[in-house]
Amino acid sequence: MKDIKMMQNIRQWIYTFLLIVTCFIASPIIFRQIWKSSKDVTPTSSKQPPVIDINNTGIQPDNENQFTENISGIAGQDTQAVTEQETTTEPPPPVPVFVQSDPSYFDDALFIGDSRTVGIHEYGTLKNADYFCSVGLAAYKIANEYDENGLTIYDKLSNNKYGKVYIMLGINEVGNDFTYTVNSYLNLISTVKQYQPEALIYIMANLHVSAERQLQGDSVTNENINALNQAQSEFADNQSIFYIDINPIFDDTDGNLMYECSNDGVHVLAKYYQTWCEWLCKNTIPVNNPESVTEPVTTDFTSDAYDIDVFADTPVYNEVPAVNNDYVADPYVDYSQDYMEDYGINYGAGY
Numbered sequence: 001m002k003d004i005k006m007m008q009n010i011r012q013w014i015y016t017f018l019l020i021v022t023c024f025i026a027s028p029i030i031f032r033q034i035w036k037s038s039k040d041v042t043p044t045s046s047k048q049p050p051v052i053d054i055n056n057t058g059i060q061p062d063n064e065n066q067f068t069e070n071i072s073g074i075a076g077q078d079t080q081a082v083t084e085q086e087t088t089t090e091p092p093p094p095v096p097v098f099v100q101s102d103p104s105y106f107d108d109a110l111f112i113g114d115s116r117t118v119g120i121h122e123y124g125t126l127k128n129a130d131y132f133c134s135v136g137l138a139a140y141k142i143a144n145e146y147d148e149n150g151l152t153i154y155d156k157l158s159n160n161k162y163g164k165v166y167i168m169l170g171i172n173e174v175g176n177d178f179t180y181t182v183n184s185y186l187n188l189i190s191t192v193k194q195y196q197p198e199a200l201i202y203i204m205a206n207l208h209v210s211a212e213r214q215l216q217g218d219s220v221t222n223e224n225i226n227a228l229n230q231a232q233s234e235f236a237d238n239q240s241i242f243y244i245d246i247n248p249i250f251d252d253t254d255g256n257l258m259y260e261c262s263n264d265g266v267h268v269l270a271k272y273y274q275t276w277c278e279w280l281c282k283n284t285i286p287v288n289n290p291e292s293v294t295e296p297v298t299t300d301f302t303s304d305a306y307d308i309d310v311f312a313d314t315p316v317y318n319e320v321p322a323v324n325n326d327y328v329a330d331p332y333v334d335y336s337q338d339y340m341e342d343y344g345i346n347y348g349a350g351y
Contacts, residue, residue, distance in 0.1 A: 096238045101284040108163035115351045123273035136350025138172045140184040157195035165192050168204035170228045171351045175219030182231045205229045205245035211256040213265030
C-alpha cells in the first residue's frame with residue numbers, strides 16, 4: 001500500500017513538472033501572437049449614408065416635394081387674390097363735362113341754402129327756380145325750418161318733381177363738431193335722393209370770407225371752410241351728384257373773398273349775384289332738359305372771365321353804419337331797399 005501511494009505521488013509530481021515546463025515554453029509564443037493580433041486591428045468609424053446628387057438623379061426628398069407643393073399653392077392663391085382684386089377694383093369716377101345752358105335749365109331746379117342762396121334768390125337772374133333758403137339755415141336744423149309759405153323741406157321734396165337740386169350749406173356750422181356737421185350734410189343729400197331719385201344734385205362749395213372777416217377770431221375762417229368744402233366734395237360721384245366751386249371767381253390771390261366784391265366780408269355785393277348766376281349757367285350737366293344746353297364750354301375759373309371790377313369804389317367797412325359783428329341791422333336805422341340792394345346786406349342773425 002505504501003508503495004502504491006508513493007507511485008501515485010511521483011506520477012502527480014511528474015505531471016505537474018511537465019505542465020510547468022509546457023507553460024514556460026509556450027508562454028512566449030502565446031504572448032507574441034496576442035501582441036501581433038493587437039497591432040493588426042484598426043479602429044472602426046461610424047457608417048456614413050451614401051450621398052445622392054439630386055441634381056443628377058432628379059430625385060428629391062419627400063419633405064422637399066411637400067414644401068415645393070405648399071409654396072406653389074400659396075403662390076397660386078396670392079396670384080388669384082391679386083387677380084380678383086384687380087378685376088374687382090372700381091374704376092375712377094368719370095370726369096364731368098360741364099356745358100353752357102340758358103336760364104331755362106333752372107326752371108325745374110331747387111336751391112337749398114343760407115343767406116348766400118337768399119342773395120341768389122333776391123338779386124340773381126334765375127327767377128323760375130324754386131328756393132328753400134333763409135338766413136342762418138344749417139343742415140343739422142333744416143328739418144325744423146319753414147319757407148315763406150310755411151312749407152318744410154319735406155313738403156318741397158314730396159310735392160314737387162325737380163330735375164336739379166343745388167345745395168350750399170355750412171357757413172353757419174363751421175364752429176360745430178366737424179363729424180356731426182358732415183354727417184348732417186350727408187343726411188340731407190340722402191333725403192334729397194330719397195324724395196327726388198332722378199334729380200341731379202349739385203353740391204355748391206361754401207363761399208370764402210375776406211381776410212378782414214377772419215380777423216374777428218371766431219370759427220368762420222377759410223381754413224375751416226376749405227376743410228368742410230373738401231369733405232362735402234367727396235360726396236360727389238360725378239354721375240348724379242356733382243361738386244361745383246364758385247370761389248375762384250371771387251377769390252383774391254391769397255384765396256380770400258375779394259375785398260372789392262363784398263361789403264361785410266361774407267356776402268358778395270348784390271350786383272355780383274348776377275355774375276354768380278352766369279357762372280352757374282356755364283357749369284351745367286345736360287340731362288333732364290337738354291334743349292336748354294347751348295354749347296359745351298371750357299370753364300374759366302378766374303375772375304378775369306367775368307365782369308368784376310376789382311378797382312370799384314367800394315365803401316370801407318366802418319363806413320357801413322349800424323351793422324354789428326353779427327350782421328344784424330340796427331333797429332334805430334331805417335335802411336332803404338336801394339341801400340340794401342347796393343351792398344347786399346341781409347337782416348337777421350347768422351348767414
